[in-house]
Amino acid sequence: MNEIKIAVLGSEGVGKSALIVRFLTKRFIGEYASSSECIYRKRLSVDGKQINLQLYDPCSQACEGKSTVNEQIHWADGFIVVYDISDRSSFLTAKAIVHLIRELHLRTAKRNVDSLIFLVGNKQDLCHVREVRREEGQCLAAESRCQFYELSAAEHHQEVALIFFKMVQNASLGSKAKERRRRPSGSKSMAKLINNVFGKRRKSV
Numbered sequence: 001m002n003e004i005k006i007a008v009l010g011s012e013g014v015g016k017s018a019l020i021v022r023f024l025t026k027r028f029i030g031e032y033a034s035s036s037e038c039i040y041r042k043r044l045s046v047d048g049k050q051i052n053l054q055l056y057d058p059c060s061q062a063c064e065g066k067s068t069v070n071e072q073i074h075w076a077d078g079f080i081v082v083y084d085i086s087d088r089s090s091f092l093t094a095k096a097i098v099h100l101i102r103e104l105h106l107r108t109a110k111r112n113v114d115s116l117i118f119l120v121g122n123k124q125d126l127c128h129v130r131e132v133r134r135e136e137g138q139c140l141a142a143e144s145r146c147q148f149y150e151l152s153a154a155e156h157h158q159e160v161a162l163i164f165f166k167m168v169q170n171a172s173l174g175s176k177a178k179e180r181r182r183r184p185s186g187s188k189s190m191a192k193l194i195n196n197v198f199g200k201r202r203k204s205v
C-alpha cells in the first residue's frame with residue numbers, strides 16, 4: 001500500500017488545523033485545542049489505489065520535541081502552505097516557506113516538486129478585511145511554480161477536500177521510489193482528533 005505524507009505548513013492561526021479537520025471530518029471547528037504537533041492518519045482510495053495518508057499538523061507554539069521546518073520539509077512528500085488572506089505577515093511567511101521548500105529540494109537533488117506544493121489563501125470569508133489580494137497569491141504561485149487556491153475552511157468543504165485529494169494524487173504519482181525519512185514526532189488517531197475537537201477551548205474566530 002502506498003504511503004503518502006503531507007505537511008500543512010504556515011504561520012500561527014492561519015487555519016492549518018481547521019483545514020485538516022474539515023478534510024477529515026467534513027466539519028468546521030472554530031475552537032480547536034492542540035498544544036503539540038501531530039500526525040493524522042487516514043486510509044483512502046485514489047484512482048483505484050489504496051493510500052495510507054499521513055497529515056502533519058505543526059504546532060506554532062514552543063513544545064517539547066518540536067521538529068524544525070527543515071525536518072518537516074524533509075519528511076513530507078507534498079506541502080500545503082497556508083496563509084490567511086486577512087493577514088499580510090502570514091503571506092510573507094508562506095512565501096518564505098515555499099522558497100525554503102524549493103531550496104532544500106534543489107540542494108538535495110530531490111524529485112521535481114512543482115506539483116507537490118500548493119499555496120492556499122485561507123479565510124476567504126474574511127474578504128471584507130482582506131490584506132492580500134488574490135492576484136498576489138496567484139503571482140507568488142506562478143513565480144514559485146506551485147498551484148494556487150483561495151478558499152475558506154469555514155465555508156467550503158468540497159474545495160478543501162479537493163485540494164487534499166489532488167495533493168495525494170500528485171504525491172502518489174512519484175512516491176514509489178522515495179526513501180523513508182525522519183518523521184516529525186507525535187502521531188494522532190481519529191479518537192485523539194475528536195478529543196481535541198470536543199475537548200478544550202483555545203481560540204475564537
Ligand SMILES: Nc1nc2c(ncn2[C@@H]2O[C@H](COP(=O)(O)OP(=O)(O)OP(=O)(O)O)[C@@H](O)[C@H]2O)c(=O)[nH]1
Nearest residue numbers: 012013014015016017018030060123152153154204
Ligand atoms: N473566519 C475564518 N476563520 C477561520 C478559518 N479557518 C480557521 N479559522 C479560525 O482561525 C483560528 C485559527 O485556526 P487554526 O486552525 O487553529 O489555525 P492553525 O494554523 O492550526 O493555528 P496554530 O495551530 O496556532 O498554528 C481559529 O479561531 C479558527 O476558527 C476560515 O476559513 N475563516
